Amino acid sequence: MLRIEKVYKTFNPGTINEKKALNGIDLILKEGDFVTVIGGNGAGKSTILNMIAGVYPVDSGKIVIDSADVTKLPEHKRAKYLGRVFQDPMTGTAADMNIEENLAIAARRGKNRFLGWGITGKEKQVYQKRLEALDLGLETRMTAKVGLLSGGQRQALTLLMASLEKPKVLLLDEHTAALDPRTAKKVLDLTEEIVEKNHLTTMMITHNMKDAIRLGNRLIMMHEGRIIYDVAGEEKKSLKVSDLLSKFGEASGGEFSNDRMMLS
Amino acid sequence: MEALINALPGSAAQGLIWGILAIGVYITFKVLDYADLTVDGSLATGGAVAVMCIINGANPYVAIVAAFVAGMLAGLVTGLFHTVFGIPPILSGILTQLGLYSVNMRILGKANQAVSVDQYALTVSLRYIKEACITTGICCIIIILILYWFFGTELGASIRATGCNQNMARAQGINTNVQKVLGLVLSNGLVGISGALYAQYQGSADVNMGRGAIVIGLASVIIGEVAFGKIFHNFALRMFAAVLGAIIYFIVIAIVLQLGLSTNDLKLFSALIVALFLALPHLKGSLFAKAGGRGGKKDAKD
Numbered sequence: 001m002l003r004i005e006k007v008y009k010t011f012n013p014g015t016i017n018e019k020k021a022l023n024g025i026d027l028i029l030k031e032g033d034f035v036t037v038i039g040g041n042g043a044g045k046s047t048i049l050n051m052i053a054g055v056y057p058v059d060s061g062k063i064v065i066d067s068a069d070v071t072k073l074p075e076h077k078r079a080k081y082l083g084r085v086f087q088d089p090m091t092g093t094a095a096d097m098n099i100e101e102n103l104a105i106a107a108r109r110g111k112n113r114f115l116g117w118g119i120t121g122k123e124k125q126v127y128q129k130r131l132e133a134l135d136l137g138l139e140t141r142m143t144a145k146v147g148l149l150s151g152g153q154r155q156a157l158t159l160l161m162a163s164l165e166k167p168k169v170l171l172l173d174e175h176t177a178a179l180d181p182r183t184a185k186k187v188l189d190l191t192e193e194i195v196e197k198n199h200l201t202t203m204m205i206t207h208n209m210k211d212a213i214r215l216g217n218r219l220i221m222m223h224e225g226r227i228i229y230d231v232a233g234e235e236k237k238s239l240k241v242s243d244l245l246s247k248f249g250e251a252s253g254g255e256f257s258n259d260r261m262m263l264s
Numbered sequence: 265m266e267a268l269i270n271a272l273p274g275s276a277a278q279g280l281i282w283g284i285l286a287i288g289v290y291i292t293f294k295v296l297d298y299a300d301l302t303v304d305g306s307l308a309t310g311g312a313v314a315v316m317c318i319i320n321g322a323n324p325y326v327a328i329v330a331a332f333v334a335g336m337l338a339g340l341v342t343g344l345f346h347t348v349f350g351i352p353p354i355l356s357g358i359l360t361q362l363g364l365y366s367v368n369m370r371i372l373g374k375a376n377q378a379v380s381v382d383q384y385a386l387t388v389s390l391r392y393i394k395e396a397c398i399t400t401g402i403c404c405i406i407i408i409l410i411l412y413w414f415f416g417t418e419l420g421a422s423i424r425a426t427g428c429n430q431n432m433a434r435a436q437g438i439n440t441n442v443q444k445v446l447g448l449v450l451s452n453g454l455v456g457i458s459g460a461l462y463a464q465y466q467g468s469a470d471v472n473m474g475r476g477a478i479v480i481g482l483a484s485v486i487i488g489e490v491a492f493g494k495i496f497h498n499f500a501l502r503m504f505a506a507v508l509g510a511i512i513y514f515i516v517i518a519i520v521l522q523l524g525l526s527t528n529d530l531k532l533f534s535a536l537i538v539a540l541f542l543a544l545p546h547l548k549g550s551l552f553a554k555a556g557g558r559g560g561k562k563d564a565k566d
Contacts, residue, residue: 053435079437092435094428097421105425108418109437115414118421161436 001201002029002169007051007061009044009225021047023225025061029169034195034202036212038244039222045205046087048222049171052203054078066168080110083162083200085155085175092158095147099138099157102146103127106161130160134190152183156190163194170195172204188215209241223251271518273393279511280400281388281461282480286488286506287407288454289481294502295415296427296447301357303481305364306338306452307474310459312371315379315469324387328460335456336449338364343445361474368471378468386464400461404507407454412500414450423447455481476531479538484510486541 009022021044029035039045051058052065054075063071065081086092093102104119104127124142131139134156138149146154155175162170172191176184192215195202206212212219219236221229221244228251231239285307292300310331317327338360345356369375381389388396414420425433426443433440455477463469488502488509496505520533 074439075434076437076439079435082435084435086431091429091431094425094432096428097424101421101424105421105433105436105438111437113418113422113438115417115419118416118418 001031001033001066002027002052002203003062003064004028004048004052005062005064007048007063008059009047009051009056010059020225022051022058025225025227027220027227029201029203031201032199033218034200034216035204035218035220036216037203037205037220037222038207038209038212040248042224043222044225045222046173047225049173049203049205052078052169053082053084053171081168083167083170085158085162085170085172087174087177089151089154089158089178092161093146093154096145098143098145099131099149100124100127100142102157103130103161103164106164109165130164134160150183152179152187155179155187159187159190159194163198163200166198166200168201170200170202172202174205174207177207191215209244213237213239213241213244221247221251223248268518268522271522272515273397274390275514275518276511277388277390277393277396277400277465278462279484279514280397280404280507281458281465282477282484282514283404283458283507283510284400284407284461285455285458285477285481286484286510287404287411287503288451288458289478290485290503290506291411291447291451291454293482293485294427295424296444296451298353298427298444298447299357300339300342300448300451301354301478302338302342302360302364302448302452303357303455303478304474304476305361305368306335306455307459307462307477308368308469308471309338309364309371309474310335310456311463311469311473312368312377312459312471313456314460315377315463316371318379318384318386318464319377324385324464328387328457331456331460332453333456335459336453338456339448339450339452340445342452343448346448347441347445365471372469372471375472376468376470379464380467381464388461388465389467390465396465403457403461404504407457408500408503408507411503415499419446476534479531479534480510480513483513483534483538483541486538487512490541490544 004025004027007022007025011017011019011021025044025048037045050056052063054070054073058071061071062069065078068081070078070081084092094105100119104123107123128139128142131142136153136156138153138157146157149157158175175191176187179187188211191204194200202216204216213236217236218230218232219239220227229247285303289303292298313334314327314331317330318324322330342356342360345351345359346353351359379386381391388399390396415424422433422438423443423446425436425438426440427447430440433443459474462473485506486509488505488507491512492501492505492508496502517530521527525533
């Protein structure tokens with residue numbers, strides 16, 4: 001479903017701020033794979049998601065989604081293959097537009113937009129049903145501006161928007177990191193439900209190692225722009241946080257100290 | 265006082281004409297979140313094209329359509345400067361505006377070209393203020409209705425999403441560059457219409473007629489928002505508020521002129537008014553922060 005071949009990316013090459021963000025990434029996701037991605041700050045987790053989404057061009061390498069080579073496609077043209085939820089709840093929705101308008105825009109992802117109605121009465125009914133399923137009371141506030149919603153509600157809405165038209169790959173970039181623990185849990189439960197129900201191929205970055213182990217069927221660990229650990233199936237299920245920590249310690253040559261990962 | 269009352273219909277007519285420009289500015293400044301300075305040039309372009317069309321025997325309505333197209337081309341240039349060549353928004357507008365001065369000189373052949381209502385069947389003229397008010401009023405309503413429909417379509421929604429959150433728009437498959445260009449084209453087309461009507465109204469097109477137009481447009485949008493923002497929530501009404509803002513602006517100008525302000529000081533006065541209204545939300549925010557602690561938005565319940 002998703003194939004990444006030898007992708008390299010260096011930011012600010014030739015300057016004092018040069019940063020090798022991706023150092024030859026190879027990754028293949030099968031249909032229905034739910035991969036959790038962990039790694040320290042600057043490991044390249046977000047960069048690889050942004051490369052898949054086309055936010056920046058790759059230096060070299062190839063990205064194939066559902067047997068279409070998208071390496072050279074701009075971000076908006078890749079959007080038809082992808083559902084995305086971002087770390088910042090502000091990023092995924094248009095705050096000045098209302099809930100149903102946001103959904104209508106998401107429903108037209110990958111389609112041509114001309115002078116047809118931006119939203120139809122029939123669509124509104126569909127959206128109402130989908131919002132009801134979220135169980136957040138949003139179905140009664142469909143004409144409310146999204147800017148009025150809480151961070152958790154916005155992330156839930158973004159998730160719904162990402163899955164409204166079934167994406168080939170769902171990209172979740174620490175989408176619960178900005179939420180309080182209770183809301184984060186709710187959004188995570190919702191994520192699990194939506195991924196399972198729609199059988200979505202998913203990549204989820206998280207800083208929470210327990211979540212990384214609990215969710216999905218595969219886990220990868222990144223370090224300095226490389227995938228240093230890739231585990232799936234039964235082996236993944238039996239992982240413990242301490243295993244991951246020691247794995248990380250090995251990879252970073254014992255220098256692993258006060259990284260954000262320690263805290264979770 | 266009597267002089268002021270006599271001046272009011274003229275202010276209303278001017279306000280309605282500039283109201284069309286205000287709607288254009290509303291599209292770039294509010295919907296697209298783009299400070300477009302092309303306006304100063306495209307207004308004069310609209311006026312110049314319309315006047316030259318009329319002088320050369322075209323129907324005044326055809327002349328207005330030609331001005332619309334000319335304005336759209338000006339917007340297209342600014343849009344391409346920004347999206348294809350990566351020039352920052354404000355600078356793109358300034359470049360087009362500057363270049364348009366020469367273009368407008370070419371169109372007019374000289375700095376000022378008169379078009380008399382005695383010789384040509386103009387759509388509006390300050391000689392017939394009541395008729396001018398009715399014609400431009402109908403014009404404004406038609407434009408608002410068409411735009412209200414347009415911004416409800418898939419394409420219009422894409423422009424709104426682009427202005428609101430480009431990351432979201434791109435993630436949903438919207439080509440944000442195309443939307444920005446479209447918005448600029450549409451906006452400057454309206455400014456062109458406004459210029460066409462204004463040139464006919466005052467009986468001449470002048471290369472300098474657009475100087476400061478963006479400030480008047482912004483003033484109208486902001487005054488409309490401050491005065492009617494609380495009661496007008498509907499998109500069509502918000503555009504209508506910009507038109508009302510333009511009318512209020514010209515009435516205020518008439519008042520201060522009656523009070524003895526020199527016409528030479530008008531531009532300074534306009535600039536200060538706009539600066540004040542633009543500063544208000546910021547000042548209100550910082551004052552509030554000092555008075556009420558952090559002043560952060562209270563988190564809504566999840």
